[in-house]
Amino acid sequence: MFSGHEPAGFLPLALLDTLVAALMAQGYECQGPAVENGAIVMRELAETDVLPRGLQAEQAPGHYRLTQDPLNRYFAWANGPQAIKPQVFAPKESMWRVERDEAGALQFAAVLPEMPKQAIIGVRACDLAALALQDAHFLRDGRRDAHYAQRREQLFLVAVQCAVPASTCFCASTGDGPTPTTGYDISLAELAEGFVVVASSGKGEAVLSALNLLPATSQQIDAAQQQGQAAAASQTRSLPSRNLLEALMSQLEHPRWDEVAARCLACGNCTAVCPTCFCHAEGDEPSLDGHSSEHGRIWDSCFSESHGHLHGFNVRPDIRSRYRQWLIHKLATWHEQYGRSGCIGCGRCIAWCPVGIDLTEEVSALTASEAQL
Amino acid sequence: MTVENGMDAGPPHAATVVSRTQESPTIFTLQLRLDDAAAQAAYRFAPGQFNMLYLFGVGEVPISIMSDPGDRIGIGHTIRAAGRVTRGLAELQPGDPVGLRGPFGRGWPLQEMGGNDIVLVTGGLGCAPVVSVVHYILKRRDRFGKLVIIQGVKHAEDLIWREQYDHWASMPDTQVLVAATEGAALWPWHVGRVTDLFALARFNPKRAAAMMCGPEGMMRTAAESLLQRGVPESRLFLSMERNMQCAVGRCGHCQLGGSFVCRDGPVYSWGQVKDLLVHRGF
Amino acid sequence: MNASLVKLGKPRVAVHKFSSCDGCQLAFLNLGEDLLALAERVELVHFAEAGPLDPDTEVDIAFVEGSVSTPQDLERIQHIRQHSRMLIAIGACATSGGIQALRNNTDGTDWVAQIYAHPEAIASLAHSTPISSHVKVDFELWGCPVSGPQIVAVVNSLLLGVAPHDNVDKVCTECKRRNLTCVMVSHGVACMGPVTRAGCGALCPSLGRDCYGCYGPAENANTDALAAQFGHLGLTPQDIVRRFQSINSQAPVFLAAAEKMRQRDE
Numbered sequence: 001m002f003s004g005h006e007p008a009g010f011l012p013l014a015l016l017d018t019l020v021a022a023l024m025a026q027g028y029e030c031q032g033p034a035v036e037n038g039a040i041v042m043r044e045l046a047e048t049d050v051l052p053r054g055l056q057a058e059q060a061p062g063h064y065r066l067t068q069d070p071l072n073r074y075f076a077w078a079n080g081p082q083a084i085k086p087q088v089f090a091p092k093e094s095m096w097r098v099e100r101d102e103a104g105a106l107q108f109a110a111v112l113p114e115m116p117k118q119a120i121i122g123v124r125a126c127d128l129a130a131l132a133l134q135d136a137h138f139l140r141d142g143r144r145d146a147h148y149a150q151r152r153e154q155l156f157l158v159a160v161q162c163a164v165p166a167s168t169c170f171c172a173s174t175g176d177g178p179t180p181t182t183g184y185d186i187s188l189a190e191l192a193e194g195f196v197v198v199a200s201s202g203k204g205e206a207v208l209s210a211l212n213l214l215p216a217t218s219q220q221i222d223a224a225q226q227q228g229q230a231a232a233a234s235q236t237r238s239l240p241s242r243n244l245l246e247a248l249m250s251q252l253e254h255p256r257w258d259e260v261a262a263r264c265l266a267c268g269n270c271t272a273v274c275p276t277c278f279c280h281a282e283g284d285e286p287s288l289d290g291h292s293s294e295h296g297r298i299w300d301s302c303f304s305e306s307h308g309h310l311h312g313f314n315v316r317p318d319i320r321s322r323y324r325q326w327l328i329h330k331l332a333t334w335h336e337q338y339g340r341s342g343c344i345g346c347g348r349c350i351a352w353c354p355v356g357i358d359l360t361e362e363v364s365a366l367t368a369s370e371a372q373l
Numbered sequence: 374m375t376v377e378n379g380m381d382a383g384p385p386h387a388a389t390v391v392s393r394t395q396e397s398p399t400i401f402t403l404q405l406r407l408d409d410a411a412a413q414a415a416y417r418f419a420p421g422q423f424n425m426l427y428l429f430g431v432g433e434v435p436i437s438i439m440s441d442p443g444d445r446i447g448i449g450h451t452i453r454a455a456g457r458v459t460r461g462l463a464e465l466q467p468g469d470p471v472g473l474r475g476p477f478g479r480g481w482p483l484q485e486m487g488g489n490d491i492v493l494v495t496g497g498l499g500c501a502p503v504v505s506v507v508h509y510i511l512k513r514r515d516r517f518g519k520l521v522i523i524q525g526v527k528h529a530e531d532l533i534w535r536e537q538y539d540h541w542a543s544m545p546d547t548q549v550l551v552a553a554t555e556g557a558a559l560w561p562w563h564v565g566r567v568t569d570l571f572a573l574a575r576f577n578p579k580r581a582a583a584m585m586c587g588p589e590g591m592m593r594t595a596a597e598s599l600l601q602r603g604v605p606e607s608r609l610f611l612s613m614e615r616n617m618q619c620a621v622g623r624c625g626h627c628q629l630g631g632s633f634v635c636r637d638g639p640v641y642s643w644g645q646v647k648d649l650l651v652h653r654g655f
Numbered sequence: 656m657n658a659s660l661v662k663l664g665k666p667r668v669a670v671h672k673f674s675s676c677d678g679c680q681l682a683f684l685n686l687g688e689d690l691l692a693l694a695e696r697v698e699l700v701h702f703a704e705a706g707p708l709d710p711d712t713e714v715d716i717a718f719v720e721g722s723v724s725t726p727q728d729l730e731r732i733q734h735i736r737q738h739s740r741m742l743i744a745i746g747a748c749a750t751s752g753g754i755q756a757l758r759n760n761t762d763g764t765d766w767v768a769q770i771y772a773h774p775e776a777i778a779s780l781a782h783s784t785p786i787s788s789h790v791k792v793d794f795e796l797w798g799c800p801v802s803g804p805q806i807v808a809v810v811n812s813l814l815l816g817v818a819p820h821d822n823v824d825k826v827c828t829e830c831k832r833r834n835l836t837c838v839m840v841s842h843g844v845a846c847m848g849p850v851t852r853a854g855c856g857a858l859c860p861s862l863g864r865d866c867y868g869c870y871g872p873a874e875n876a877n878t879d880a881l882a883a884q885f886g887h888l889g890l891t892p893q894d895i896v897r898r899f900q901s902i903n904s905q906a907p908v909f910l911a912a913a914e915k916m917r918q919r920d921e
Contacts, residue, residue, distance in 0.1 A: 036836060037835070037836040037838070037841060037863050038836065038841035038842055039836040039841045041834070041836065062839075062840055062884070063840060063843075064837075064840050064841050065841070080836075081836050081837065081840075081841075082834060086834055091831070091832040091833070091834065092832055095383060095384075096383050096384035096385075097384075098384070098385075098427075098429065098472065100429055100470075104469070104470055105387070105408075105470055106387045106429060106470045106471075106472060107387065108383075108384035108385055108386070108387065108472060109384060110383075110384055137623070138623065140622075143382075143621060143622065145382070145623060146382070249648075252652045253652070262877075262879070262880065263877075263880050263883075264877065264880065265825075265827075265849035265850065265877045265880055265881060266825070266875050266877060267825045267827035267828075267848070267849035268824075268825065268827055268828050268831070269827050269831060269837060269849075272827070272828070272831030272832075273831070278623070278625055279624060279625030279626065280618075280619075280623075280624050280625070281618060281624065281626075282432065282433065282618045282619060282624060283432055284430055284431055284432045285808075286429075286430030286431075286811045286815065287692075288689055288692035288693055288696065288807060288810070288811060289692055289695070289696070290430075290696065290814060290815075293429060293430040295383070295384070295427075295432070295433075297619075297624070298832055299828075299831065299832050300624070300625070300626070300828075301828065302625070304824045304828065305823050305824065305874045305875065306616075306824070307616065307625075307626055308616060308626070308654075309616050310614060310615065310616055311453070311455035311456050311459075312455065315615065315616070315654065315655070316654050318875070319875055319877060320654075321653065321654030322654075324654060325628075325654065325655070329628060333628070333630050333631035335631070336630070336631025336632075337631050351840065352837055352840050353840075354827075354837065354839045354840060354846070354849055354881075354884060355880055355881070355883070355884045356884075428815075428817075429815070430811065430815045431812075431815055431817050457812075457818050457820065458817070460817060460818065461815065461816055461817040464816055
């Protein structure tokens with residue numbers, strides 16, 4: 001992106017709302033950033049809504065505050081508590097329904113979500129990388145998840161380049177950001193006077209052509225590129241970029257697991273905010289009249305008691321084994337499943353952990369002793 | 374119904390209880406038939422695979438199939454009343470409706486292991502997946518060598534299908550070894566651990582395959598003992614149990630290392646899981 | 656849990672009140688349309704708040720609200736147990752002793768003397784205790800008050816002949832499923848959600864405020880780690896004790912957490 005090889009347009013700052021209007025004109029419901037309860041969240045935009053401006057997201061382990069952006073930019077907030085996971089993998093949804101007639105016979109029927117064409121504005125490179133991992137899980141060849149697919153197919157993604165990563169960000173080390181390179185329909189890089197805009201899909205080009213933009217100048221394209229490089233260089237946290245499968249699988253009885261278990265609340269917040277976590281529980285909600293029942297799924301977590309529940313025993317009764325399951329799956333066994341790590345460097349598990357457990361710190365502690373051996 | 378393994382993500386198919394047998398105070402067997410006659414006729418499975426059974430308004434539970442693939446009576450499930458769904462299933466009577474989807478997972482490598490002596494090791498109540506193997510072999514006796522059935526239970530009264538064990542013991546080239554950690558009056562078999570029985574088992578380790586099911590500790594001890602006897606690691610198989618809710622490799626509960634038990638298991642070769650089994654928590 | 660209830664047709668149900676504020680009974684009344692649907696499927700024989708009065712009759716399911724706090728309570732709970740096939744304790748009072756169990760940590764006679772003009776008219780036990788301290792309880796529904804959806808789920812399970820699902824997860828799980836922002840992280844407030852049982856639907860965080868633990872302890876509640884974090888957020892040891900000593904002060908996990916903090920403070 002912004003390589004100079006693809007046609008890039010330039011959208012002056014004052015015309016940002018014309019992008020939203022163009023999307024709406026093409027029949028998309030738009031979601032964009034909004035401030036809610038002290039954080040940036042994605043909410044449905046009305047035609048008259050103005051995107052929040054001049055905000056940065058100050059993040060640290062167990063800490064998130066919105067602060068002033070001295071440059072008064074639209075997208076200087078690095079990220080909010082959720083990527084776009086809830087839009088594709090709903091926290092709670094019905095999957096099928098069963099009716100029981102007077103004779104007791106059961107009749108089953110699939111329930112599929114009704115999903116409008118939806119555009120999301122402000123998607124980060126890490127969010128796109130996470131979406132690709134969720135696609136790999138939910139849309140595997142021959143095993144498409146109908147509910148996920150239905151939501152996914154309706155999405156139009158307006159990505160933005162991250163110019164101001166938070167202290168918790170480490171997407172540069174995982175190779176997933178801060179500049180979006182793939183998986184978006186339209187991508188924006190915010191400069192002082194406006195946005196360098198590129199499209200990477202037919203849908204994206206259709207919206208872009210409706211905007212009738214002037215081409216971006218080579219100086220503007222250079223500035224966008226440099227901004228991405230500077231943002232990558234500014235990241236202070238990192239994960240080793242190599243495959244950690246062997247390094248971590250050889251540390252399954254490391255004393256560090258006990259130390260982190262003493263701090264971990266097993267609240268599951270890390271798994272809920274992680275944009276690649278896919279675990280979910282299934283269950284029934286019968287109607288009170290006894291005639292029907294809805295079978296649905298809800299987000300679950302490897303930190304919950306029921307996750308490892310078997311009749312007679314629990315595979316993971318303690319916090320140590322739950323934390324280890326989460327980290328080993330995310331950074332080690334994910335490679336076996338989907339050919340890469342399950343971490344895309346967004347840092348949400350660090351910021352939104354109520355006690356500030358830092359995944360990157362745990363990994364260095366776990367692999368440091370390996371180096372000593 | 375006989376879609377590619379793991380594709381039957383739901384909703385379930387309507388099915389009916391054909392018969393119900395109480396096997397022990399807490400164990401019962403349900404024979405089920407799919408209501409759609411064509412689907413029932415087309416239904417195929419391999420021993421070691423499982424179905425998701427649905428109880429109206431309550432939910433689904435994975436249950437391994439214990440009948441023989443050639444049975445036309447119905448699809449047999451032996452169930453222990455232990456949790457919400459299974460206790461509810463225990464109340465069902467012939468004619469009652471359920472939901473069924475499946476079969477799921479990989480079964481025992483019975484075709485590949487043809488020609489070998491087969492050693493079956495089961496502990497606790499983990500017998501159903503292995504019983505399907507017994508049925509399978511007895512119906513195709515000429516394809517296999519000796520059959521050794523080793524069954525351990527905690528209490529003597531936990532042993533179900535006692536008459537069947539007697540019957541199996543009377544079959545040609547078939548040895549039945551049973552142990553109960555706690556015996557009872559008139560208990561005809563060994564009192565002690567199931568692993569005590571290995572020394573008594575008669576088979577040729579050089580051309581034997583073992584299939585195990587039951588508590589993981591028992592399977593580990595059994596595997597060590599069989600490896601010592603000279604059974605090659607590549608012919609040691611075990612059926613793993615994990616929390617399975619979706620059965621199609623999506624919900625994430627049944628992960629065992631990088632694999633999904635519902636899809637890549639429940640039957641594994643020893644080499645696939647031995648490294649993880651020594652660590653509690655996987 | 657008795658699975659054969661389903662064969663009964665219309666189970667007979669009683670809702671009993673012990674020492675409590677009636678809030679959990681109100682959770683029944685607030686079910687609205689669901690209450691009407693419920694009335695179609697069960698026979699409500701005793702429910703003082705709603706009308707029917709027949710406390711002594713035999714029932715299939717007795718819901719018991721409130722704690723055992725007076726000498727009469729002691730006798731009445733035995734009577735109810737004997738006349739109920741299944742007994743379900745509902746709410747913080749019935750499951751942990753409730754807010755009135757704060758007196759368990761102190762000499763309540765002084766309080767009585769300070770508050771009441773005629774302390775001799777007050778006949779209460781020294782301790783307020785949960786129902787399970789006195790009789791066998793088949794299922795506990797935590798919360799102050801319990802929520803409508805919890806009640807519906809329990810009744811539905813019983814009507815289907817299966818045990819109710821016991822949700823032991825943390826409030827955080829419900830909070831995140833509602834797409835709410837963690838108030839502890841974004842506002843630095845001392846939220847009890849990470850150690851508190853789910854069931855309320857993350858009501859307080861949905862209003863931008865911190866959970867105060869009214870559903871009692873969740874499973875694997877790491878109170879040490881949470882207390883340490885409360886300290887980092889600026890709470891004094893006394894503040895932290897108060898977080899754990901509130902609606903469910905006598906729930907063993909919260910009691911132990913408070914005790915540990917008191918000892919550290921000394």
